[in-house]
Amino acid sequence: MPALARKSAPTDRPPAGRAAVRALRAAPRADNRVNDVLAAAARLFREKGYAFTSMRDIASGAGMLAGSLYYHFASKEGLLVAVYAEGVGRITAAVDAAASAPAADPWQRLEQVCAAHLEALLEASDYAQVVIRVRPDDVPEVAAQLTALRDAYEKVFSRAIAALPLDGRADRRALKLMLLGALNWSQTWYRPGRDSPRTLARRFVRLLRESAAA
Amino acid sequence: MPALARKSAPTDRPPAGRAAVRALRAAPRADNRVNDVLAAAARLFREKGYAFTSMRDIASGAGMLAGSLYYHFASKEGLLVAVYAEGVGRITAAVDAAASAPAADPWQRLEQVCAAHLEALLEASDYAQVVIRVRPDDVPEVAAQLTALRDAYEKVFSRAIAALPLDGRADRRALKLMLLGALNWSQTWYRPGRDSPRTLARRFVRLLRESAAA
């Protein structure tokens, strides 16, 4: 329910040609299809990318016409922000749960966190995959919003790294960048049915925990 | 000089409406502007991405008109393949040079390789940056060509990892995926003027070489 993407209601119609955001709105009907629209958009943005997905594609995926989308969202960019926010929300929820589950030690907890991140990213959710696939700077007008959402999530991840028992010289920032980069890039080479997200998370964390050198 | 992207010459014109590849072509003139076109395309693909760059953008960047591009390239996709190939070539050249430079040990050699990879990726070349920025599956019709080019490069990288002295249980494949992922993803957070590619390479390799755990 992304209020920020909503347009004004007919009673409060703005001057023609200008999209406006609404402050108050009557209760939505039970049969509205915002969720179908979001789901269709998430699926298409993930499959084809933002640029190669047209509003007509999304509309037809949700079983309606292109113009109707503008009742729920002010623009294509607004729709992307809504999908992106939902995606960040889902990743955050999954990772939060993994971070507060019982673990033998901070390293195992980090492994759980990585596994949850990877699962969301690779298999669980179209929304989550959009967060990784769509570059904020592809859409300059909302890029700031998108990066803000992403940064907020990364703090959850940082916390798991802050809890690690490292020796004094260790570089936690580099560790976070390296791990998160490796995880996010996996979207380009991952193929379902091979190594599971959980397995990959274990391998990556082990590489950092135990020295690879002989 | 991407022969595969060339269109047929007027003397060998194919049926209208069909693009064709040419086998033989007379010597190109010295004053042609293919390189300007490639450079403009590389710059724009890097800045705005493939989808958001129009043929008119590229043409104007090279100081000519959109239609003229089709004398040199059969399609927008063909132009992308040419840029991509040049990008892979440049990364490979830089990394090859780093790999054959003198090094104290295999780990230092790997660090040199990573630094060269990062420099190409983050600063040196528009062409190289396109290779990381543009997803092959964004352009289904040439995706296979693009991934083939990318895979060919990764073998150079794998060789540097194969030379590492690791203990028996170590997972070289995971190590390669992790390192390459971390390096490639850096394009999303790297800002010039902060840590140099060389510094980042040193940090990442050290995290793998020496255990981070206390």
Add this chain to the structure above:
DNA sequence: GTGCAAAACAAACGGTTGTTAGGTATGATC
């Protein structure tokens, strides 16, 4: 069951897209 806003449809808008066809200037080759 009447009233009213929610939520959709239907049809178009101006603009941009990749691409093509035909014409023309230019530099090299003989």
Add this chain to the structure above:
DNA sequence: GATCATACCTAACAACCGTTTGTTTTGCAC
């Protein structure tokens, strides 16, 4: 200096883009 392919320009094509407008249907509150 004539010839001819190279390398561009000019102008258009049909298709598609995101978005707007006016109208119609439909669920819900009273």
